Amino acid sequence: MDYAIQQGLNALAFGSEYALIALGLALVYSIMNLMNFAHGEIIACAGYSMYLAILIGIGSPWLVAPIAIAAGALVAVLFERIAFRPVRHAPTTTGLLTALGVSIVVQNLLTLLISPRPRAVPVFSELSRTIFIGPYAISLLQLLELAVVALAIGGLVLFLKHSTLGLAIRAATREFSTVRLMGIRANRVIATAFALSGLLAGIAAIFIIARRGSIDPTFGFQPVIKAFIACVIGGFGSLGGAVLGGMLLGFLDVAIIVLLPQEYGGLRDAIAYSIIAGLLVWRPEGLLTRRIELGDKEI
Amino acid sequence: MELKKLVPVMALGLVIGGGGTAFAADTVKIGIAVALTGPLTPYAESEGMRCMADKVNKAAGADDPKVEILVEDNRSDAQLSVSLGQKFLDAGAQVITGLPFPDALIPMTTMAQSYNVTVYSAPNTQVEMQELGTGNFIAGAVPDPINAAATAAVAYAKGARKAVLLTSEDSGSWSAKLPEWFGDAFTKAGGQVVGKFSYNFGISDWSPQIASIKALGEKPDVIHVSGILPDIGILIRQLRANGYDGWIAGSDGFDDPSLEATVGKQADLDKVIFATHGVIGNGGAIDQFLKECKDAGFKVNGIFDALGGDMVAVIAGAAKKAGSVDPAKLRDAIRAEGGYKGVTAETISFAEKQSYPIKTVPVIGFADGKRALITEVMPPNIPYLK
Numbered sequence: 001m002d003y004a005i006q007q008g009l010n011a012l013a014f015g016s017e018y019a020l021i022a023l024g025l026a027l028v029y030s031i032m033n034l035m036n037f038a039h040g041e042i043i044a045c046a047g048y049s050m051y052l053a054i055l056i057g058i059g060s061p062w063l064v065a066p067i068a069i070a071a072g073a074l075v076a077v078l079f080e081r082i083a084f085r086p087v088r089h090a091p092t093t094t095g096l097l098t099a100l101g102v103s104i105v106v107q108n109l110l111t112l113l114i115s116p117r118p119r120a121v122p123v124f125s126e127l128s129r130t131i132f133i134g135p136y137a138i139s140l141l142q143l144l145e146l147a148v149v150a151l152a153i154g155g156l157v158l159f160l161k162h163s164t165l166g167l168a169i170r171a172a173t174r175e176f177s178t179v180r181l182m183g184i185r186a187n188r189v190i191a192t193a194f195a196l197s198g199l200l201a202g203i204a205a206i207f208i209i210a211r212r213g214s215i216d217p218t219f220g221f222q223p224v225i226k227a228f229i230a231c232v233i234g235g236f237g238s239l240g241g242a243v244l245g246g247m248l249l250g251f252l253d254v255a256i257i258v259l260l261p262q263e264y265g266g267l268r269d270a271i272a273y274s275i276i277a278g279l280l281v282w283r284p285e286g287l288l289t290r291r292i293e294l295g296d297k298e299i
Numbered sequence: 300m301e302l303k304k305l306v307p308v309m310a311l312g313l314v315i316g317g318g319g320t321a322f323a324a325d326t327v328k329i330g331i332a333v334a335l336t337g338p339l340t341p342y343a344e345s346e347g348m349r350c351m352a353d354k355v356n357k358a359a360g361a362d363d364p365k366v367e368i369l370v371e372d373n374r375s376d377a378q379l380s381v382s383l384g385q386k387f388l389d390a391g392a393q394v395i396t397g398l399p400f401p402d403a404l405i406p407m408t409t410m411a412q413s414y415n416v417t418v419y420s421a422p423n424t425q426v427e428m429q430e431l432g433t434g435n436f437i438a439g440a441v442p443d444p445i446n447a448a449a450t451a452a453v454a455y456a457k458g459a460r461k462a463v464l465l466t467s468e469d470s471g472s473w474s475a476k477l478p479e480w481f482g483d484a485f486t487k488a489g490g491q492v493v494g495k496f497s498y499n500f501g502i503s504d505w506s507p508q509i510a511s512i513k514a515l516g517e518k519p520d521v522i523h524v525s526g527i528l529p530d531i532g533i534l535i536r537q538l539r540a541n542g543y544d545g546w547i548a549g550s551d552g553f554d555d556p557s558l559e560a561t562v563g564k565q566a567d568l569d570k571v572i573f574a575t576h577g578v579i580g581n582g583g584a585i586d587q588f589l590k591e592c593k594d595a596g597f598k599v600n601g602i603f604d605a606l607g608g609d610m611v612a613v614i615a616g617a618a619k620k621a622g623s624v625d626p627a628k629l630r631d632a633i634r635a636e637g638g639y640k641g642v643t644a645e646t647i648s649f650a651e652k653q654s655y656p657i658k659t660v661p662v663i664g665f666a667d668g669k670r671a672l673i674t675e676v677m678p679p680n681i682p683y684l685k
Contacts, residue, residue, distance in 0.1 A: 010504075
């Protein structure tokens with residue numbers, strides 16, 4: 001039983017990281033119909049901002065963390081302004097290809113300007129400490145991750161429900177052209193959504209760096225693939241779905257690691273994706289997306 | 300110009316062209332599709348190859364063959380490696396190489412066979428390649444079972460009796476079977492394997508595996524993993540944070556300067572050991588080679604560049620011995636008696652085993668955060684290899 005609870009805690013930590021990144025993807029998708037595969041590079045840029053901060057002598061995690069979050073938000077807004085705004089009215093596939101292009105360009109720039117090799121970012125190593133609560137070992141990082149993800153989601157919900165801009169974003173996810181007719185500036189709404197998604201990417205970068213202790217140009221790619229799957233499971237465009245999908249994926253990952261016999265370890269991905277495919281056969285539009293009219297999205 | 304006037308001019312052109320071809324034939328072309336970007340970047344050997352080629356060419360006499368290195372980035376991708384292999388074959392390379400894993404090397408070797416070209420992978424250690432049977436493959440490093448036996452002998456000698464193995468299917472037998480062979484050698488020495496768990500490359504949280512290890516009835520005093528960085532660094536950090544103070548053993552995937560930085564705390568490395576291809580940091584031949592390369596402006600990194608240096612030294616020596624750069628003659632000369640002077644060993648000889656060299660395996664540990672040689676022998680209890 002203790003073992004099951006311990007692995008349940010691990011699954012929660014896995015899920016919360018996926019949810020955090022998935023939320024950033026879903027936020028942008030819900031407004032722009034853009035599958036932002038460059039979200040991984042926003043995470044990478046936030047990570048490299050920490051590396052550069054350490055290089056210039058800023059060693060305190062209390063300073064490095066806000067730098068990463070601010071860098072994430074800034075880079076996301078820059079991506080929107082430079083790459084995504086010009087193709088806003090183009091077909092969805094153009095946006096998708098633009099996102100992939102931005103992702104490759106940024107990866108190449110990081111490779112050329114910094115290094116293709118991993119660079120150490122040891123600033124959050126203290127977070128690896130383990131806290132023992134009775135028989136359960138919880139790393140400080142896992143605990144913090146759960147708390148911060150809960151706070152970030154709570155903060156996002158408050159912002160979306162109680163601020164004018166948040167209400168505008170929610171309205172835009174349903175019918176953007178009507179929102180514009182009501183006098184809300186489209187650029188502002190979209191830039192805010194990107195900034196929020198970048199902010200979440202910055203927070204995710206802190207946790208990934210705290211775990212890995214190093215960074216490289218492809219650092220954000222793998223987590224975004226997981227987050228993308230989480231969004232598909234939950235229903236693309238649904239923020240609640242992104243969180244639910246992330247959590248489910250976290251539990252699925254840990255369950256397969258724990259339950260699959262060692263000799264079948266090579267089948268782990270095949271089993272995980274088969275289960276996801278089964279879920280999608282049952283709910284083709286994801287778990288939390290209602291069957292709705294074309295062009296009408298649910299948040 | 301009339302046709303009869305053209306004929307002598309064309310003939311002269313052919314003579315000159317022919318002369319040009321003869322000159323080009325005195326150059327050995329080695330094509331390497333290497334991971335200059337992507338997760339396998341720390342294990343690239345190309346700068347060491349370029350550095351050794353530079354040395355060989357500068358030292359070559361008028362009649363000695365020259366070495367040309369063709370470098371392309373495989374982006375840590377096996378399929379791209381294979382495509383680049385074809386490009387090198389079309390460019391007339393006599394020796395080619397790619398990502399040092401079977402999913403890239405098996406198709407490259409099969410492809411190169413019809414050109415009679417050799418595939419020489421400096422860092423390759425996997426038994427799949429030794430069992431391929433095409434006759435045109437050569438590995439520059441000793442096979443994995445020897446590496447596994449070396450760390451098993453050291454772990455047992457240090458008092459470890461119970462082992463846990465962490466395996467991954469992501470890079471063939473190197474990550475899946477090497478830990479198992481460690482287990483075989485360890486068991487043969489008198490130890491016991493108490494648990495096996497699997498993982499995937501790119502893992503950033505080992506918590507589920509660590510919880511499973513902690514739940515075992517018998518506590519391990521050595522954990523073996525054959526993986527890549529930063530995965531291994533994260534594992535060491537998380538194991539120590541969870542109170543595990545036993546040995547952590549591994550293979551050449553540990554042998555990158557980024558290991559120490561990824562682990563962070565010096566004390567966490569105290570009981571870490573790994574078997575590799577040569578000793579760095581003792582002022583020996585490898586250090587000297589790397590220093591000379593750095594001074595000459597090559598961005599060498601560590602042991603894998605030294606293996607790249609071995610490869611070029613062997614091929615250049617073989618071309619000189621064969622007096623030819625014909626691919627088949629070159630391969631025969633690589634396998635000639637007596638071997639050639641290398642960087643990671645005084646003599647590198649393929650005469651005995653044909654497709655891998657006979658070399659001792661250094662096992663490296665840590666003292667006060669610095670790498671220290673523990674043993675450098677041919678280990679006992681080598682499993683699997685006949």
